[in-house]
Amino acid sequence: MIAGDVMARPSIRGVLFDKDGTLIDYQASWAPTNLGAGRLAARGDIELAARLLTIAGVDPATGYATSDGLLASGNTEDVAQAWVEAGARFGMAELTDRLDTLFRSAVVAAVPVCDLAALFASLADRGLALGIASSDSEAAVTATAERFGLESHLVFQCGYDSGHGAKPERGMVDGFCAATGLPADAVAVVGDSSHDMHMAAAAGAGLRVAVLTGAGSAETLRPLSHILLPSIAGLEQALFD
Structure with a gap:
């Protein structure tokens, strides 16, 4: 894990993932x-x-x-x-x-960055509400969730065309909060771009987690995130250990 600013980790009860570059290895x-x-x-x-x-x-x-x-x-x-x-x-x-x-x-x-079904199942078993918010279409989000067996673990799926606005605006995080009943400060937003981190900050998300499996760089993402990870394979450890 490449840590960002030292901070007390908030009590996270939901995780909102970006899709491409976060669940999916972007370049590959x-x-x-x-x-x-x-x-x-x-x-x-x-x-x-x-x-x-x-x-x-x-x-x-x-x-x-x-x-x-x-x-x-x-x-x-x-x-x-x-x-x-x-x-x-x-x-x-x-x-x-x-x-x-x-x-x-x-x-x-699409090339997944890790065993997505196993990760989502483990996070759901810990009681976390899970969602996907992508700049791709909602249909592409749904197709991705179906392909990798994530549907049963998701309480929220949206794309740029779902009516929640587009990144880096806050609307997708607000939509996730409305769907789950969680306050924004109980939500971790996980993404690979500055758009994801700006969206999280605008919404007041409790934790901003950046990953390096997309097109964003450590130099651009480190100052915008609380935690910087090589990939979401290390997310559960970062949240709970």
């Missing part, structure tokens, strides 16, 4: 999909695709995202708007829909 899972998204938006124009990917914080050769780039931390509407403004060959609504479809299909290739 999303590099091919990022490249596919650029090609889709450019309708196969290689030069335009490279420009769009660069705008979204993605290396057009590898598909790897830079720290807190648009494709790594923004939602589909954010990406679509930026790309339409930069010359993507679609209207905003159609591109958003096509990208959401592509991103949802990427679930089959």
Whole structure:
């Protein structure tokens, strides 16, 4: 564990997870999909695709995202708007829909950072309320939960299109609190980006836990988090030991 500021750990009764980069290894899972998204938006124009990917914080050769780039931390509407403004060959609504479809299909290739079902079962057995809040669509969140056997452990699932607003606004944390009856200071928010940490801070979450399995870096995440972990594999120990 890479600790942040020394602090008394609050009494945590719920954990709200980000999805990509937190439950899912971002670079291992999303590099091919990022490249596919650029090609889709450019309708196969290689030069335009490279420009769009660069705008979204993605290396057009590898598909790897830079720290807190648009494709790594923004939602589909954010990406679509930026790309339409930069010359993507679609209207905003159609591109958003096509990208959401592509991103949802990427679930089959997602690489988990650990045995997610075992971790969620263990955390639930300790009495924690668990949820997922993603900048991806709600359908993609649901598909991910189904694929990795997490549904029975979740009391809350939301995406950017679920009506709770988008990161880094506080609405997803507020939605989790409303669904669980927990005050924000009893909730740990776990994520891989500055958007996750800013969302947690805006909502007054009791604990901000950053992980290094996404596109965020230790340099950007350490000052924003209470705890910085290599991955959520160490979360239970960090919370209870």
